[in-house]
Amino acid sequence: MQTQPETRVNVFEEIFLVFLGLGTLVGVVVIAYTLYNAYKYRDHDDRKPDEDLPTLGELPTGGGSGKKLFVSFGLSAIIVISLVVWTYGMLLYVEEGPDGNPGDDAIEVDVEGFAFGWDFYYENGVETGGELVVPEGQTVWLNVTATDVWHSFGITEQRVKADAIPGEYDETWFIAEEEGEYLIECFELCGPGHSAMEATLNVTDEATYEEWLEEQAAEMEEEEEADEEADEDEANGDDEADEEADEDEANGDDEADDANGDDEADDANGDDENGDDENGDEETDNETDDEAGDDEGGDVDDGGED
Ligand SMILES: [Cu+2]
Incomplete structure (x- = not known):
């Protein structure tokens, strides 16, 4: 496995810590130097009567050739400029994403915001409402838009925020390092249901994710087939034959489901060993291909199951 790219969470934490550290350091130096001078030049009793004290409104004179001033200005400039350059680089990484x-x-x-909720569309055609499931440790790219009014998609714990605007697509990414559930919220006041406009980010391990995606795809296929049949029923009006067909369908699907559950996800897809490496994409591609095949020639599958 290649080295893990940095997550947004890490990048922002690093920026925060560097600013906090440098700010603290500068603050400590400035305050310490002030206190030191206040102590060093404090008033005391054994002051000589002829000592030349500054009077109100008098400008300081002397003090060398402005060396102190030059050093402090120079140091400040170096610190500020390197901070700007470094932070800009980090934010470019956040903008462009890893690899x-x-x-x-x-x-x-694809993420679609609507009043008041979120829909998610996966590459293989799977759609979910209110739940975004992703595997841990993998880069997830989101293509965010909205269907009605302006929303803003955000997952605070993953440091994700993207505008959701009708007709526009805002890209963002994240890598979830730990399994668990995270809150997805809308961050743009969009109507009376805004504060309840939530969804769940569900981060699972790789295998669970693949299994889940398979299940969703299978369910979707079943629904599509059922729809198609319903259409055919209406067209034919042939009840008996349709019922038989339904039964066959149901049996066939159950068997197919068992096969999905027992075997590795790869076999269910009917592709080769590709799925075993970390590369989830190949599987997804194949699934997409399968999907496309099913849509175009919807009867191919039916024939196989009967
Ligand atoms: Cu909203």
Whole structure:
């Protein structure tokens, strides 16, 4: 496995810590130097009567050739400029994402905001409402838009935020390092249901994710077939034959499901060993191909199952 690219969470934490550290350092130096001078030049009793004290409104004179001033200005400039350059570089990384935009291995999901909820569309055609499921440790690219009014898609714990605007697509990415559930919220006041406009980011391990995607795809296929049959029923009006067909369908699907559950996800797809490496994309591609095949020649599958 290649070295893990940095997550957004890490990048932003690093920026925060560097600013916090430098700010603290500068603050400590400035305050310490002030206190030191206040102590060094404090008033004391054994002051000589002829000592030349500054009077109100008098400008300081002397003090060498402005060396102190030059050093402090120079130091400040170096610190500020390197901070700007470094932060800009970090933010460019956040903008462009790890290994390309999106990289070959990335999972791509279309996100659609509506009043008041979120829909997610996977590459293989799977759709979910209110739940975004992704595997841990993989780059996920989101293509965010909206169907009605302006929304803003955000996952605070993953440091993700993207505008969701009708007719526009805002790309963002994240890598979830730990399994678990995270809150997805809308960050743009969009109507009376805004504060309840939530969804769940569900981060699972790779195998669970693949299994879940398979299940969703299978379910979707079943629904499509059922729809097609319903259409045919209406057209034919032949009840008996249709019922038989339904039974066959149901049996066939159950068997198919068992096969999905027992075997590795790859076999269910009917592709080769590709799925075993970390590369989830090949599987997804194949699934997409299968999907496309099913849509075009919807009867091919039916024939196989009967
Ligand atoms: Cu909203």
